[in-house]
Amino acid sequence: MERWTEKRNCYNCDGTMHRCKNKIFGFEARGWKCPKCGEGIMLGEDAQKAFVFNQLKEGIPVKIGKLGNSYIIRIPKRVYDAFGMKNKEVSIFFQIKKDGSKVMTLEF
Numbered sequence: 001m002e003r004w005t006e007k008r009n010c011y012n013c014d015g016t017m018h019r020c021k022n023k024i025f026g027f028e029a030r031g032w033k034c035p036k037c038g039e040g041i042m043l044g045e046d047a048q049k050a051f052v053f054n055q056l057k058e059g060i061p062v063k064i065g066k067l068g069n070s071y072i073i074r075i076p077k078r079v080y081d082a083f084g085m086k087n088k089e090v091s092i093f094f095q096i097k098k099d100g101s102k103v104m105t106l107e108f
Contacts, residue, residue, distance in 0.1 A: 003045075008032045010036065010037060010039050011039065011041075012034065012037045012039045013034065013036050013037045013039075015037065016034075017033060017039075017041075018035060019031075019032055020032065020033045020040070022040065022042060024042070025050050025051070025053060025054035026053075026054075027046075027049065027050035027053050027054070028046075029043065029046035029047055029049075030042070030046050031046070048081075048082065049082045052078050052082040056079070060076060060079060062075055062076070073092070075106075083108070085108055088108045089108065090107070090108045091106070091107045092104060092105070092106055092107075093105045093106075093107070
């Protein structure tokens with residue numbers, strides 16, 4: 001059974017919670033809210049995605065390593081999971097802006 005379709009009881013008043021969608025860091029997350037006391041909970045996987053997307057606004061550092069004669073870019077697992085990058089082709093673009101700053105962009 002998928003967690004989103006499960007019935008939930010409120011931890012505070014034991015009332016039946018209703019499914020709802022909440023905004024967290026500008027990201028829509030699924031959850032449940034109690035109509036009696038107003039207590040709310042979010043689906044863990046959606047809350048984690050919202051947290052990662054919020055961190056991406058500031059930037060998440062990646063590591064560059066060497067593998068044989070090639071260089072590799074290591075992406076944190078939480079970013080990989082949040083974007084569902086499994087079995088997707090990823091393009092990386094390097095750009096030097098007019099002010100001399102360097103930017104790396106991933107597209108998938």
